[in-house]
Amino acid sequence: MSESSAFGRPLRILTLETTCDETAAAVVTDRLEVLGSVVASQDALHRRFGGVVPEIASRAHLQRILPVIDETLRRAGVRLADLDAVAVANTPDLAGSLLVGLVAAKSLAVALGIPLIAIDHLQAHIYACRIASGQEVFPCVGLVASGGHTTLYRCASPLAFELLGSTIDDAAGEAFDKVAMMLGLGYPGGPAIERAAMSGNPAAYAFPRPFLHDADRLDFSFSGLKTAVRYAIAGPGRADFDQICLSHAQRADLAASFQEAVVDCLVGKAILALQKTGEKTLCVGGGVAANRRLRERLEAETQRHRVRLHIAPLPLCSDNAVMGAIAVERYRAGCFEPLDLDVSPGPMRKPR
Numbered sequence: 001m002s003e004s005s006a007f008g009r010p011l012r013i014l015t016l017e018t019t020c021d022e023t024a025a026a027v028v029t030d031r032l033e034v035l036g037s038v039v040a041s042q043d044a045l046h047r048r049f050g051g052v053v054p055e056i057a058s059r060a061h062l063q064r065i066l067p068v069i070d071e072t073l074r075r076a077g078v079r080l081a082d083l084d085a086v087a088v089a090n091t092p093d094l095a096g097s098l099l100v101g102l103v104a105a106k107s108l109a110v111a112l113g114i115p116l117i118a119i120d121h122l123q124a125h126i127y128a129c130r131i132a133s134g135q136e137v138f139p140c141v142g143l144v145a146s147g148g149h150t151t152l153y154r155c156a157s158p159l160a161f162e163l164l165g166s167t168i169d170d171a172a173g174e175a176f177d178k179v180a181m182m183l184g185l186g187y188p189g190g191p192a193i194e195r196a197a198m199s200g201n202p203a204a205y206a207f208p209r210p211f212l213h214d215a216d217r218l219d220f221s222f223s224g225l226k227t228a229v230r231y232a233i234a235g236p237g238r239a240d241f242d243q244i245c246l247s248h249a250q251r252a253d254l255a256a257s258f259q260e261a262v263v264d265c266l267v268g269k270a271i272l273a274l275q276k277t278g279e280k281t282l283c284v285g286g287g288v289a290a291n292r293r294l295r296e297r298l299e300a301e302t303q304r305h306r307v308r309l310h311i312a313p314l315p316l317c318s319d320n321a322v323m324g325a326i327a328v329e330r331y332r333a334g335c336f337e338p339l340d341l342d343v344s345p346g347p348m349r350k351p352r
C-alpha cells in the first residue's frame with residue numbers, strides 16, 4: 001500500500017551515499033520507483049594507489065556532493081521543495097567520507113523541515129535485490145561481498161537484520177584488489193581478475209578455503225588466501241617480488257584459482273547460512289556480486305538446494321544511492337533520526 005503524501009502523490013525521498021569512494025544520490029518514491037540517480041565514481045583518483053585513499057575520498061566527496069544532488073534532482077524532475085524526506089548512509093566505512101553525506105543530509109533536513117533517515121550501507125546492498133526484483137524478498141539470508149566488507153545476515157524483514165558472520169580479516173573485494181596488484185592487473189582488481197581468469201584453470205593451484213568445512217562457523221578469512229597467492233608467485237622471503245615476470249598462462253591460472261577459492265567460500269557459507277536458518281531465499285549484493293563466476297555458482301547451488309536466489313543487477317552491485325530505497329521502509333515505520341545523528345565507521349565484524 002502506498003503512503004501517498006497529503007498532495008495525493010507518491011512520497012519522494014532523496015537518498016545519499018558517500019560511504020567509500022562513490023558520491024551518489026537518488027530520488028526514490030514510496031512505490032519504490034527510481035525517479036533519478038547519479039553515481040560519480042572516484043576510481044580514477046585512487047587507481048595509482050591501488051586502493052581507496054580515505055583523505056582523497058572525503059575531499060572528492062566534498063567537491064562532488066552538491067553537483068551530484070543537483071543533477072539527481074534535475075534528472076528526477078523534482079525540486080528541493082518537493083522532497084518528503086532525506087536519507088543518508090551513515091554506517092559503516094570511512095569516517096571522513098560518511099561525514100560529507102551526513103552533513104549534507106542534515107543540512108537539507110533542517111533547511112527543508114523534512115525528516116532525516118539513517119541507512120546502513122550493507123543492509124542497503126541487500127535491499128538492492130528488493131528494488132531490482134520488484135517483489136518481496138524478505139525474509140531471506142543476505143550476503144554482502146564488497147571492497148570493505150563480507151557479511152552474512154538473517155534478514156527477517158527490511159528492518160530486522162541479524163549478523164550471522166563476517167570476515168575476520170580482509171574483505172573479499174579487498175582480496176581481489178590486492179591479488180590483482182600482485183598479478184600486475186590494475187585497479188579495481190575484481191573485474192581485472194575476472195577477465196584474466198577466463199582463460200585460466202581454476203584447479204591449477206590448490207589455494208586455501210578457510211573455514212569452508214567448519215560447519216559451526218559462518219565467517220570468512222581472505223588474508224591467508226592472499227598470502228598463498230603471493231607465495232605461489234614467489235616463495236616466502238623473496239625481496240625482489242615486484243621483478244618477477246609471469247607468463248600470460250601463469251597469470252590466468254593464478255587468477256582463476258584465486259577466484260575459485262573466493263567463490264567456494266562465499267557460496268559455501270551462504271548455503272550453510274540457509275541451512276542453519278531454514279530460510280528459503282538468498283539475496284546477494286556488493287561489488288563482488290558482479291563477478292560472473294560467483295553468479296553462475298550461486299545459481300547452480302541455490303537450484304540444487306531449492307532456494308530462491310536474488311542477485312543485485314550489475315549497476316546496483318557497486319555503490320549507488322538507489323539501494324538507499326531501504327529508507328522507504330524506515331519512513332513507513334516512522335524510524336526518523338535526531339539531528340545529532342553521528343557516523344558509525346569501521347569494519348562490520350560479529351562481536352565475539
Ligand code: KG4
Binds near residue numbers: 146148188
Ligand atoms: O560494493 P563496492 O562498490 O564498494 C564497497 O562498498 O566496498 O565494492 C567494490 C569492490 C572492489 O573491491 C572491486 O574489486 C570488487 O568490488 N569488484 C569485483 C568485481 N567488480 C567489482 N570483484 C570480483 N569480480 C568483479 N567482477
Ligand code: ZN
Binds near residue numbers: 121146287318319
Ligand atoms: Zn558498498
